[in-house]
Amino acid sequence: MGSHQKPSTAGKPIRCKAAVCRVAGAPLVMEEVTVAPPQAHEARIRIVCTSLCQSDVTFWKLKDFPGITPRILGHEAIGIVESVGAEVTELTEGDTVIPVFLPDCGECSDCLSKKSNLCSKLPFKVSPWMPRDGTSRFTDLDGNTIHHFLSVSSFSEYTVVDIAHLTKIDLDGDVQMNRACLLSCGISTGVGAAWRTADVEEGTTVVIFGLGSIGLAVAEGARIRGAARIIGIDMKPEKFDVGQLEDFRVQMVALSCLECIELQVINEMTEGGADYCFECVGLPSLMEEAYACCRKGWGKTIVLGVARPMSEMKLECFEVLHSGKILTGSLFGGLKPKSDIPMLLKRYMDRDLELDKFVTHELDFKEINTAFDLLIEGKSLRCVMWMDR
Structure with a gap:
């Protein structure tokens, strides 16, 4: 009896299930x-499997460009290569891959340099199209x-x-x-920001604005680097229980609103300002407050x-000129995907980097709208969804 081999789908269109955003802010529609x-x-x-990131929620809500419908969201995942197009030599059918929103062409001066992770051949864009041909x-x-x-x-499957x-x-x-997929975006971004962009030093003080998964990934990176004190600031103290924050070595500070008197408290706690401040929410007002909480002379504020x-x-x-502080952005934590993701994966395998505690929920793909609800309500760090379980 001969073996029954599945027909190849290479070079042919594939029909599959996808969760499509048809209307901004409305539940995703599961369709073929x-x-x-x-x-x-x-x-x-x-x-x-794929997980849900806050950026998906941000763009899901947008009614104006770069928000656009219909659209298939999602950017944190892991998968298997089904087929490759022309001029692809580094991948073959069956390879395990992690897709990343940030390109790493490996050829341009920026990708070849240790100073930047911002590809100049295929510049990062929030585009609704494929990057090379715009279709x-x-x-x-x-x-x-x-x-x-x-x-x-x-x-999409x-x-x-x-x-x-x-x-x-x-x-x-x-x-x-369901753990490796986390390195596709949020965890790599937070850990990388602590390691590469900030270059956190042993014995220093870190203040993190926003205790979602990226903020807690910053805490994980700072912990590994030997930070003496990690202070987490969030306006929703009920988001995560105290025990969970203790797992991340985060000292919680709950602020009802960021007013000068509360900023003074943070500066007093850090004896003049933190060595490193990380803004992990995406609010301009918080970016300004993070900069204000940073130590004059050498403090760094990183916007994530x-x-x-x-x-x-x-x-x-006047403040910028006289304070001597550094303010910088950090896309994907300053990491180069093709070389740094395998490094982070090895750190996880060596039990040096924690990934398990970031996964608070696991669902079937068809329950994706529940995953959105959990994240929006502050009940989830990372919800991993299995495409076929």
Whole structure:
């Protein structure tokens, strides 16, 4: 008797389930879509599991561009290569990959430099299209275009991703995909910001504005670096129980609103200001307050939160000139995906980096709207959704 081998889908359109954002802020619609074959420099990925990030919620709510509908959101995931397009040599069918919103072409001067992780060949954009040809690989069953999100669109059983946005990994037998997928965005961003962008030093004081998963990932990175004190500031003290915060070595400070007297309290707690401040919410007012809480002379403020498009923050020129502080942004924590994600995965396998405690919920893909509710209500850090369980 011969073996029954599954017919190859390479080069052919694939029909699959996807959670489509049809109306901004409305529940996602689970529907069947068509995913075109990959073009040159692209791979089609079978998503194994995906998790929900606050950035997905931010853009899900947007009614004006760069918000756009219909769209397949999702950008934190792990998957298996189903097929590759022309001129793809570094990936092959069956490879395990982590898609990342930030490109890493490996060829331009920025990608080759240790000073930057901002690719100049394929600059990061919040685009509804594939990065090289400005078209979509998604259509609905009526043939209408469905837009991409952050070059990933992981809320689909299959997606097409440019190879500059894919990192190949080798999973150890003890490493599960529902943990490795966290390195696709939030955890890498927070840990990387502490390690690369801030370069947190042993014995220093860290203040984190916003205790979501990115803020707690900053705390994890600061813990590994040997920070003496990690203070977490959040306006929702009920979000996570005290025991959970203790797991992250975070000293909780709950502020009803950020007023001068409360900022004075933070500065008194840090004896003149923190060595490092991290804004992990995406509010211009919090970015300003984080800068105000930073120690004069050498303090660094790192902005990680994704603010609404066209948002502005205001700083006094006198303060900037005379305080000697540093203010900087940090996309993907300053990490280079293709080299740093495997490094973080090894740190996890060596039990040096914690991932398990970030996963507060695991659901089936069809329950994706429940995952949105959990995150919006502050009941979830990372909710991992299995595409086929």
